[in-house]
Amino acid sequence: MNLEKKSVLLTGGVAGIGREIAQKLMERGACLAVADINPSGLEQLAAELPGCVTYLCDISDPTQVDECVERWFEKQGHIDILINNAGILFNKPLVRFGPGGVEKHDAASWQKVIDVNLSGTFYMTSSVAAKMLQKRTRGLIVNISSISAAGNRGQSAYSAAKAGVNALTATWAKELGVMGIRVVGIAPGYSDTPSTHKVLSEDMLRQIKSEVPLRRLGRAEEIANGVMAVIENDFFNGKVLALDGGMVI
Amino acid sequence: MNDKLNTLMADLLRMDSSQVNDELTMAESDVWDSLKHMELIVTLEDEFDLELSPEDIINMMSVKAIREVLERKGIKN
Numbered sequence: 001m002n003l004e005k006k007s008v009l010l011t012g013g014v015a016g017i018g019r020e021i022a023q024k025l026m027e028r029g030a031c032l033a034v035a036d037i038n039p040s041g042l043e044q045l046a047a048e049l050p051g052c053v054t055y056l057c058d059i060s061d062p063t064q065v066d067e068c069v070e071r072w073f074e075k076q077g078h079i080d081i082l083i084n085n086a087g088i089l090f091n092k093p094l095v096r097f098g099p100g101g102v103e104k105h106d107a108a109s110w111q112k113v114i115d116v117n118l119s120g121t122f123y124m125t126s127s128v129a130a131k132m133l134q135k136r137t138r139g140l141i142v143n144i145s146s147i148s149a150a151g152n153r154g155q156s157a158y159s160a161a162k163a164g165v166n167a168l169t170a171t172w173a174k175e176l177g178v179m180g181i182r183v184v185g186i187a188p189g190y191s192d193t194p195s196t197h198k199v200l201s202e203d204m205l206r207q208i209k210s211e212v213p214l215r216r217l218g219r220a221e222e223i224a225n226g227v228m229a230v231i232e233n234d235f236f237n238g239k240v241l242a243l244d245g246g247m248v249i
Numbered sequence: 250m251n252d253k254l255n256t257l258m259a260d261l262l263r264m265d266s267s268q269v270n271d272e273l274t275m276a277e278s279d280v281w282d283s284l285k286h287m288e289l290i291v292t293l294e295d296e297f298d299l300e301l302s303p304e305d306i307i308n309m310m311s312v313k314a315i316r317e318v319l320e321r322k323g324i325k326n
Contacts, residue, residue, distance in 0.1 A: 134303050178288045 001140060001231055003028035007076040009069070010034050011059055011124060012086025014041030016193035017144065020224035021083060026052060028228070033072045035059065035124075036086065059086050059120030060112075062127075069127040078135045081231065082128040084165075085144040087117040089195045091154045105156055113157035118164040125168070125183075129176060138180030142227055143169050145187040147244045162187075166240050173238030182237045184230045189244025192217040213246035254319070257296060258312060261289055271313035297324050 003025060013022040013034035025032050026049050035057040036042050042054040053075070057068040073079055090113045094105050125141055132139040148155050149162035165185065172183040190196060190208050196217070200208070209215055226243045230236050258273070259266035262280045275281045281289075290306050293299070293315070299322050301309075309315045 136300070136303070175284060175287075178284075178291050180291075 001081070001234060003030045003081075003228075003231065006030045006080040007072070007078055008032050008081040008083065009072050009079055009124075009128060010083040010085060011057070011120070012036055014038050014045050016195055017188065017191060017220045017223045018085040019045070020220040021085060021227050022049060022052060024224050024228055030081075031076060033075075035068050059124055060115040062123040065120070065123040066127050069124070069131060073131045078137050079128050079131050079139065080137060081140045081142065082125060083142045083144070083227065084121045084124055086120060087144065087161075088113060089199050090158050091199050092156070093154050094156050110157045114161050114164075117158065117161035118168075121165050121168060125172065129172070129181065132176075132181055133179060136179070139182075140231060141169075141172060141176075141181065141183040142230060143183070143185045143240075144223075144227075145169070145185045145240050147187050147189045147242055147247065147249050149187060149240075150249050152249050169240055170238050177237060182234070184236055184238070185240030186223065186226050186230065187240050187242045187244070188218055188223045188226075189242070189247045190217050191220060191223055193220055208247075211247055212244070216245065218243060218245055253296070254312070254316060257292060258289075258315075261285065261292060269312060271311070271316065274311040276310065293319075297322075299324070 008025055008030045010018060010022055010032060012018040014036045022032060022034055033053040033055060034045060035055045037058050039056055042056060046052060046054050055068045055071060057064050059065055090109060092105050092109060096103050121143060143165050145165045146162040148159045149166045152159050169183050169185040176183060223243055226241060230241060255266050255269045258269045290301055294301060297319060305318050309318055
């Protein structure tokens with residue numbers, strides 16, 4: 001798919017991988033809207049990428065999602081591409097020895113990660129896919145997953161959510177393919193982004209780099225390049241492309 | 250067109266063509282579900298070289314209704 005003048009909705013586009021994706025979409029002539037929960041980040045993005053439309057939206061709230069999709073659909077008349085990038089990274093073991101004895105992974109953290117990373121993807125895709133069907137758009141859904149979908153220690157909620165995203169990618173590809181809608185995934189490995197540095201210590205990052213054959217983290221630009229590649233290849237469908245420098249969890 | 254529509258429906262729903270008639274409805278069929286309906290729409294568009302609107306698609310819940318839509322689009326027996 002050629003991106004020139006395509007109507008694209010990107011979630012979580014103010015920082016990290018999403019910011020790089022936004023930049024590349026604009027460079028390729030797409031009409032871009034970014035939905036994000038960060039108001040100051042959206043202001044900055046609008047200033048840095050003239051022409052990029054921004055919507056304040058919590059993707060874990062289906063009402064906000066529907067409103068956001070409706071606004072972009074009304075403005076554009078159709079939606080060609082949805083990129084489900086918004087998510088939160090979260091690390092906590094299932095159980096651990098704490099000062100007060102054995103502690104369990106709390107239910108609130110579990111639910112929050114599932115709400116944003118898995119339910120948010122479901123809400124946004126169902127809303128956009130409905131518009132695609134309504135206008136008979138032969139569109140594309142790109143889900144940003146993670147290699148943690150295979151299971152990663154210390155990431156019960158995040159791994160489960162991303163495994164769910166992979167399952168949805170295959171399911172939706174099978175459901176929507178007949179209408180000409182592709183559904184694909186990108187699974188980044190550990191990437192050099194603000195969220196990675198926020199949740200992983202420098203010691204942990206050194207250990208991770210030693211386990212990557214290329215001995216480094218991925219760059220946001222490289223992940224964004226992968227997104228552009230799966231957008232442009234019209235026969236790539238229902239699969240999740242791992243971009244992890246050769247690391248397998 | 251009747252024969253073609255009946256054959257097409259029978260192939261898609263994996264039924265004997267003798268079982269396909271105007272009274273067959275989506276609601277009463279075990280195999281004609283919403284996913285099969287999308288497949289049906291694309292097949293009809295390809296076979297009869299036409300484009301169906303969302304309103305057409307929503308209305309095409311029986312063989313009779315499909316036949317009426319096709320006839321409105323100039324596809325006659």
